[in-house]
Amino acid sequence: MLGKTAVAKEHRCEIKVRTYELDGYGHVNNAVYLNYLEYARSEFLSSIGFDYSASVKAGIGLYISRIAIDYRSPSFTGDDLTIVTVPVKKRAACVNLSQVIMRGDTLIAEAEVVWAFVNEKGYPSRLPERFDLPGFLPPNGKAFDKN
Amino acid sequence: MLGKTAVAKEHRCEIKVRTYELDGYGHVNNAVYLNYLEYARSEFLSSIGFDYSASVKAGIGLYISRIAIDYRSPSFTGDDLTIVTVPVKKRAACVNLSQVIMRGDTLIAEAEVVWAFVNEKGYPSRLPERFDLPGFLPPNGKAFDKN
Amino acid sequence: MLGKTAVAKEHRCEIKVRTYELDGYGHVNNAVYLNYLEYARSEFLSSIGFDYSASVKAGIGLYISRIAIDYRSPSFTGDDLTIVTVPVKKRAACVNLSQVIMRGDTLIAEAEVVWAFVNEKGYPSRLPERFDLPGFLPPNGKAFDKN
């Protein structure tokens, strides 16, 4: 029971499109959305109590191993976007996240992101216990590899 | 026969990693690879004779509708990277591309990209004949929707 | 009297440093500050009632003709920065702005920026009256070229 209350619900953060993020069409450039997703992931980490500086000192890296993003609708300068981040699968050495970018009710983009935990040599590695926080678990509270 | 010689083979271009493209780990940032892929696609378009300015004037847009990228190995400042672009599937209103980023024999990243053709209103649209070049066809020279 | 109340005071906006804006030293990269300044200028324009879309339609461009920026102190991921923008000189075809970036009481960077008004052909041009807003005037409310 206690465990479940500690489990991350979906995380939301807001971002406002800036002029210099547009491309020649006047739309937010496709690569810029990956910046938005990265920003949202760093806010997500803070929200679950992950100490990023401590992890760097401990030689733990969180590397992106895969991003699959579908662009659904363009966005424009001044748009207020909401990014929703939720872990969907947890294994020993990686977490799959679902990230969705909305402008009000309009779906702008949706992405599946795989985060790999790596050690100081850059090899995939189980997260040390003090960094393996409940917030990395999907809303059902279960790690994939324990099922 | 003549047609086949006009069909695009794989397209290659080179890029050198620049200092400002690194992240806090000293690696090329994940979003920067999407810039590299965009650069390679614009070189690809030139190589097949696609007149980008004319397409803009004609109200034709080439929008990215999906990118799935797997990051295989980090790259660093000064690295000489090769980007290989090849169309793998052609439909009436979109092209699927395979794009691979190499440093010598090391695979840095590989991506599947879907390009949608859209009209002036932003709706998916069949490419006008003069822009529907043989170079968009996969190496076997066949459009998917004619099979 | 009425005119004076319409004159821009200094404009302030906030920005939070994002992970992808750092360079290899872990500091905000020098070019990124120019993005911050651009963001602040677009917020400044909104604050004085300048209709950017209408200006584009009318063929008016606001081009940067000069930026001189002194970097005083590094800033880091997660920093909350304040950008203060104030017009300091107004001529017929350009405005000089002072822009200062602060983290609390710490001066991060200070810049002098020259904005040129240009017509559709890209030549320096007097702003049409409906775009020549009181907010472009320095706090003393006087245009340089009327003194």
Added chain:
Amino acid sequence: MLGKTAVAKEHRCEIKVRTYELDGYGHVNNAVYLNYLEYARSEFLSSIGFDYSASVKAGIGLYISRIAIDYRSPSFTGDDLTIVTVPVKKRAACVNLSQVIMRGDTLIAEAEVVWAFVNEKGYPSRLPERFDLPGFLPPNGKAFDKN
């Protein structure tokens, strides 16, 4: 005599404008030119034999303390730009550089850049002898503070 031949002449490098570097006007964005200048400075460092990795290990930083850039003419996607870098003043703890961006005979932008040498604590610091290369001297071969 020997010394003079080792002194840096002006350094030139080439860059081709990429699609994702444009702003909403279809021009290269003002901040992107600072990226170009940074790229040219890193090539300049290589050309004079400066070992960047060794300097980082030795705790030496090269920080930008000032950039004053005048934008003279817009540039566009596909443009081939030449960046000319030449040191113009050398003091114990900093170097002033002149950097000019050209497209053929057209002046795109010109900048004065001040590079400060800092120690591990981030304080201005005299360069250790093995990093204080003749290539940092202006074409007349004289350090300012020895005159």
